[in-house]
Amino acid sequence: MRRPAMPSGAGFTFGAGSLTCRPFTPIIDERMKNPVEFLREVRQEGARITWPGRRETLSWALMIFVFVAISAVFFLVVDKLIAWIVKLLLGVG
Template identity: 50%
Template sequence: MAKSNPLVFLQQVRAEAAKVTWPTRRETLITTVMVFIMVAAAAVFFLAADQAMSWGVSYLLSLVR
């Protein structure tokens, strides 16, 4: 494996980082809000699914007694 010069490596890293298209503050805000909305929707969905399964299992177990 060829040894690389750390200075050259850092220059290459800076050159590649300059090519990155960074999101604007507005895009970051919109994406963050959408993530929070999706997390809340997933939490409500899993709460409802958990409650439905809990009620179903409780009902089935009450039939066995």
């Protein structure tokens, strides 16, 4: 689907080293005038989507949880290591 051209006088124009901003003029073509038709098309597009199954969703959720837990432990160790080095260098503690 190709986007219609912007009408003249809308958007930005450049001239003599300056940027002039004009008020945005929304582009409304015939497809955008009927909200009921729009919602019908959205529903049709939603029906075409291949949604993941329960098992795949749980698998991905578990992988994300494990990755977040590993990352949390990694950053905890790095934080403690940096704190220990700073204390050692500054002679605090």
